[in-house]
Amino acid sequence: MWDTIFPYLLSGISVGGQYALIAIGYTMVYGILRLINFAHGDVFMVAGIIMVYIAASGLPLWLCIPLVLLITVAVGFLIERAAYRPLRSAPRMSVMISAIGVSYMLQNLVLYITGGLNKQYPTIPGISDTVAIGAAKTKVVTVITPFLVIILVVALVMLINKTKIGMAMRAVSKDFETSQLMGIKINNVISMTFIIGSFLAGVGSILFFTNYPTVIQTSGAMPGLKAFVAAVFGGIGSIPGAVIGAFIIGIMENIIKGLDVILFKAGVISAPLGLATFSDAFSFALLIIILVVKPTGLFGEKVTDKV
């Protein structure tokens, strides 16, 4: 039984870790701006495309990776400056629409640059190799992912709890106006949030595309949506919540894909039911259930509306 389930768990943990890195970006931006940054999944995809083109230019890989992260951070920073900052005083819906517009634009831009063709992600020596864990075989990156996620999250939590900018972030997410009155430079804090979010999306994209090495303009849409679901599931605004939510979503999704086999082997069913069809739908069903039962998610704080 364990041998049957283990490979699905492994896939789930790996993809969950990658969702987690994207989900942190969603949850931090939402915590501070109350904005669903629909373009975040596309930033993740753009990071993948940048890697493809930089690697194709012949630069050595040890230079490519920091360069990709740097450009991704710049993209995230610029998006905030150009598309969200001018709308700071506008209704929240306008900003969300602007985010959808940015997402649409990034996808179309990549469609134009790539000519609509899939791009092969470069192989990164070391983490692209195959490794055997028990009966299951997988890429090294699958094993690295959860540990890397934990290291990054611990570093991030330390940053938020121990540093001055971290304190400012907490203050801004608690009360936007008051923190402004206290002399916090709101714009710097928001830029920093986008920089951190994009950096993590960049790291996530390297892990994700090393595992699933094809990039196309729509590559970011589904992982982005799933990561957002994970962020809501874990309680939006909470970083540990987003990470745990992402792992749960990733694992559940892969269990659903393999549920037919698991049940079949356990002798519960005699013929496959085709449940794998619902692997995506299931994540969304889970989202709606949690929203209805506990709208603040697993670890979210209760917010009361002031009239």
Place this chain on the structure above:
Amino acid sequence: MNQKKSKTPMIITLVLVAAIYVAVFIAEQTLPANSMLFTVLKKGATYALVAVSMNLLNGFTGIFSLGQAGFMLVGAYMYGIFTIPIAQRASVYQYFDGGMIQFTVPVIVAMILAGLAAAFFAFLIGLPVLRLKSDYLAIATLGFAEIIRAIFQWNGLGPITNGSNMLRSFPSFNDFNIRDGQGNVTVYLSTLIPFLMAGVCILLIVLLINSSYGRALKAIRDDEVAAEAMGINLAHHKRLAFCVSSFFAGVGGAMLAMYQTTVQAKSFTSAMTYEILLIVVIGGIGSVTGSVLSSFLFVACSEWWLRFLDEKQMIGTFEVPLLRNGFRLVVFSVIIMIVVLFFRRGIMGDKELPDLLSRRMKSEGRRKK
């Protein structure tokens, strides 16, 4: 101020709308039938209805829903399922022994069924979801659209939905043309009919908006708590708006099916919802006139006027740089971003055509004095 609301702008508006219909009819009889113009008009009329139905929610009730594509999918499938001719069913449902449903209904009945089915789904979804606040509601409805898509593609429902395979052979817009015995078209109606369909539906929405219900919805949009204090039943009104909007999205889905001539669940993605949302924003959130205008502009730009950007163009012997497949969409999305960032009120803001006319008449009147 507005006590003596003049009826003249209203009449002028009606005359203008009537003139548009006559123009469409004449254009259709005189211009070549294969002109791109008619494709744009047909798709534009369809999108206009869907955009107005979305505006009813987002603009007039303040419910930020992103489930439009899901409701359109339900409508499109209902229409397809009930109108494919019996003789064609064996071929369309070839993997499911001709399917389960072995009767057809007239087009108009199928369209109403499409709306009702979408409204029914909306009712079910609304029960849990409408209690949620703005962004959560958006993401929950987006999720529901994805779930609906997966259900309609499931092979287990194949005898009804044809599973992963497309529905086709149902009556399309071109079947509204009147033909003589030899099959030659005598009167072209393939553009006028969708205009009439969309027109009637939009008229119904406008009537709703201007009724006491509509005023209650606007009150909810402006301030939920105050509206509740005034005795407006929030849950009831929100559900009503959600179901009505979905009803018309379903009808719009049926029209989209007629336009596309085939239906496949795969194409009703969240990208479609975003497109419609952008149409609403460009037209002006809270303006029916704006949504209609921007639908036609949006469709014309994306399908027709900007298409030259996708091909190599020569000015004399000079090849214009950058032009190749996909450039159209880049230019298009830049235009959209400019509107979203700098012309936030869209084409019409929250004004309607009669409002503009009456303002104009007022200023002219002042000048005369």
Place this chain on the structure above:
Amino acid sequence: MKKLIALVLALMMLVPAFSVADDLPVIKIGVYEPASGDSGAGGKQETLGVQYANAKTPTVEIGGTTYKVELVMADNGSSTDKAPSAAQKLVSENVSVVLGSYGSGVSIAGSDYFKDANIPAIGLTCTNPQVTAGNSHYFRVCFLDPFQGTVLANYASKELGATTVYCLGELGNDYDQGLITYFKQAFEALGGMVIVDSFPTGTADFTSYLTNATGYNADVFFCPVSIAYSTQIIQQASAQGLEIAILGGDTLDSNVVADADKGTNVKVVITTFYQEGANAEFDEGFKAWLNENPDMMTNNGGNDVISAVSVMGYDGYYVALAALQAAGSTDGAAVMAALPSVEIDGVSGHIKFDETGDAVRTSAFVKTVNNETGEWQFVTEQTVD
């Protein structure tokens, strides 16, 4: 300065003089192919065949007049909701005949637009029977899925010795699901067992589906999916050390797929329309043409390996020309009337239509990837009794 201007002007005058065909009357052939989306890579390669044929034979004599053939491209975006306006664009440009598309779904979606405008269409590699069934305007030069499914089932059972096959297709894709259905029918008739799974559009993570195949103890992994998904599947199969063969349909016949399989231990076997080397003259000409045009080389995936879809595009173009000549007119309806009796000896074999408008095909090529060189190797030419 004046001299310079004069020189430039003189050069500009010369330009039209080089293209002699410019003053000939023009006949338009529509190319209805995806240039973006999941099938973008395949669509581009198919278009290359048409473009090469057009470069080779840019004019056609119809009823005593020589016409210049102009190709009108329309990108259907591999998606049925973008297909109508792409089809309508071709109709509004008054093309005489349409070639395409790669992918059966978009072909069906565009079908009614061509029908209403009385324009015949020639399907190049859309293998789903629904494309031509029940209409008189859609023709096709390739084989059909019931045939292909049977060939694949026979091969899996007899050559690979499979008893259990795990099939994976994209949810909502007519081509994948159709071919899997026919494969299942044929394979079960041979006494085997078939398990079918579907993945949602946009899936990147296929690891669990590969685990499923191992879990069912399948002997063959059958995935007739588009190029984008099949490269993912092959690479992830390699990482997971999948030991069973991956079987695919004509969509996998692309150098992009072969490249993905290069250097791995995954065995990939497919059925297709053409095998490089079968017609040396075409192969040499096509490669030379690709090497002269860097843009075209990019569209072919960056090298000059010939994909069968390009061959089908090439043959389709000559079928269209033959039909135009037989019709003696550029009118769509006349071409449509002439098409059923058109016969040509194409690169992919003799092409002759049956009463539904499908080319009569009795054999398919089976190919496999050489894991070391990343090239397609001929295995056998399979026929069905």
